[in-house]
Amino acid sequence: MTGIVSIALLMFWQADPGQARFEQAQQLAAQGRCAEAVPVFQQLAAAHPGIAAVPFALGQCEFSQKNYLAAVDSFARVLQLQPDQAGVRVMYGSALGLAGRTPEAIEQLRQATRQDRSLAAGFRLLGMFEVENGQTGPEAQAALERAVALDGSDARAHYWLGQLHFLNKDYETALQEYTASLAAQPQSIQSLLGHAHALDAAGQSERALAEFHDVLQRDPASTEAQLGVAACYYNLQKFPAALAAAREAAGHLDDVRDRRSALWLLSRLYRATGDAEKARENERQLNALEQGMNDDLARFRTLQEQAMRYRSAGDFAKVASTLEQALHIERRQDSLVMLGDAYRALHRPKDAEQCYIRALAAGAEQADIVRRLEQIRAGREEGAR
């Protein structure tokens, strides 16, 4: 990632005496001794607030220590000084995403990849955060395709493109991408799991079974692989073998991404093998999930309708408070836009801006929200002047 940042950042030191300390701290960082380097960088940053190389080095150290929130601040500082540094913006976006601020990450990565169309990592991260955020539309696909076009050996870019196609139920293309990912990084368990799942979904359960077993050999505790084995045996109508594998996974369902699927598989296997009591136990949990989802949606619907009534009555404070509640239940793009509009009406531009950024990351609509975002930023700049 460092390589993508222009060396130009370092050229502002000239003959400053702090340069020697900076270089020493950099050496520490290069040796993996960031704990020692960070205080030095922090002192230098305070002493030389105009030199972008310092917060950049600091941000890198904080990033490597997984202190992403601190890294976010450091990279933001670099970008204040040198907003054209697309490579730094990629790191900023990456730190934002890893700090759990996905919508802002996506916005920064969009900007970075617009600034520099050759940033493979930027395109990969943009696609990855979008897919993780449930957005598997054309933008995410284009970003990941650009990433693999720029760097065909990037295993992670292929993996995320595979994930995107898998989630879009295009299993054949997903298989191609997982295969490319494995070619670039043969030991990737994540890619092998993806490949196995895609094989099974495409109806090739025998081959998928062998791959899930392969994963289990490397990682015997993989609940996902155990459930994969169970699903393959189920599809092959080998119910006792499926149940044996599923039982192994049954105690760890809290760790499973797709809990509903696991509960349903267990229920059907217990039914097929005549254990009604155990089947009922799983069915109860599944029904509770279904009921919970319905209750949540009913509550969301009520809140959304209330918010629309408040909006008609011009009570934007109530619109905002009602939609904040609704968005805790379900993150919908149109609700986020409505909330942003309410904050604008309440003269809270910063909150409105955050809503629009979240909205941009929550759905396919872009142009209309970008327009709102530009308006609000222009208004803020106008106010600042």
Added chain:
Amino acid sequence: MRCTVVMVIALTVAAVLSGDEPGAIRFEDVSAQANLRFTTLNSATPNKNQIETMVAGVALLDYDQDGYLDVFLVNGAEIPSLIKTGPAYWNRLFHNNHDGTFTDVTEKAGVQGSGYGMGVAVADYDNDGYPDIFVASVTGNQLLHNNRDGTFTDVTKTAGVEGASYKGKKMWATGAGWFDYNNDGRLDLFVVNYCVWEVNSDPYCAAPGHGRAYCHPRFYEALHNTLYRNDGNGRFTDVSEETGIAKSPGRGMSVSFADFDGDGYLDAFVANDASPNSLFHNIGGKRFEEIGVEAGVAYNDSGMALSGMGSDFRDVNNDGLPDIWHTAVERETFPLYLGMGKTFFSATTASGLGVTTVKMSGWSNGIFDFDNDGWKDLFVARSNVLDNIDGYHDGRTFPEVNSIFRNLGNGRFQDVSRGAGPGLQQAAPHRGVAFGDLDNDGRVDAVVTVLNGAPKILHNVSTSQNHWLLVRLAGTRSNRMGLGAQLRLVTADGRTQWNEATTSVGYACSSDPRVHFGLGANTLVRELEVRWPSGRKQILRDVKADQILDVKEP
């Protein structure tokens, strides 16, 4: 030599793609010459009323008992009045002229209807030998009694089947089906209800950049279904509560019937939209217990409730156990559940249907042996739900082509639609499809409805040399149409097949009550067993192929 081989391969590939190879399933769209002048009108509005995207019904019935199937089509109405304000909105009945054309007999028959129609279910509820028509509607449902003279009388009120209410409002019915749940020889009526809905009051659901879209069904409260017991005097009693049917709300889209556990009583499968599917297990003809989850048919392989649409319930793998195939929308697959006696095995993935159907949106459907090879195939009428999806979802379109999946006889299905003729390549907002042999040539035809368009008559012109048998039942102790009978057939080569007598097929539609079998190369049926709803078993031996066989209950 090499050139010859290449040419042979090229010709073979071309033949396969064009569907010209012997035995290929092939349909010809004969709508233009059939004179079926009808347009399904939904009165689409900017308010995106949920009902607009769902008008569908078509029935194939021999209303005048001349031996040929006629066509009845259901229509919408004006919005917001939900009234058929003119002939454009009428439901229509077309008489089969036996020459590939039809004559509109709507006015003579008196079947124009009044409200906003959805689906249709046909059966002879009074056992007089003539089929009657039930129209499921958003507004009042309608029961039309066949007067046996080419006319019908609206007996809805007398019969007491206008439609049950929920919170003071008549429930929106999407479809219905006739079956004899208590084996008393009289057909009872199962009405499928959808959701709580008010005209022009739908929640606002955004189509990014394209204004408003039809809302996801989860935004609407689910309704329970209605079961009417036929009391035998032209009247029906709502027994939904006492039989347990009312205990299980869902957004019902279709109902299909079969006796999945072989206990002699017909069970009901309801495909629900955005709710777990329901399987109503019939307990001795007295009550029903809903066992969709326990039986393994409530959810798809991911444990998700799908947007269930049409359904059919009959044996696809010739093991004697009825199977369920239902349709759903894109990214969901069209699940196939194979009967195992008490539970079902989800064969969606193993059959290849999962990967084949995952990008499709389906409405009405059916399980029929279109090439008469002895293995039942699958047909689905397709279209997206959202009429403005083209603009904001990559690659998805509102109109879709219909699809046929050929049963390969080894547990797997192959999409053969591309070779099934030009009529199958035309994308449209298809909704209903009813199946039946319109020209009595032993090949099952299809009539497909199109939202805001004319219906398509798909004439089965598959060129196989396979043989067939069409069985027309006449119950005596059982209901007159023999609906609910299970037929087992053994061909001369020793292979066994099963099929169900039912008109309740697909979404909002009603199919040929005659029971069809493809016989492959066999010209003789060694044994045909009819298990009547009354419990009687009747066996016929050495039946000749290629005939419409009348079987009367002894």
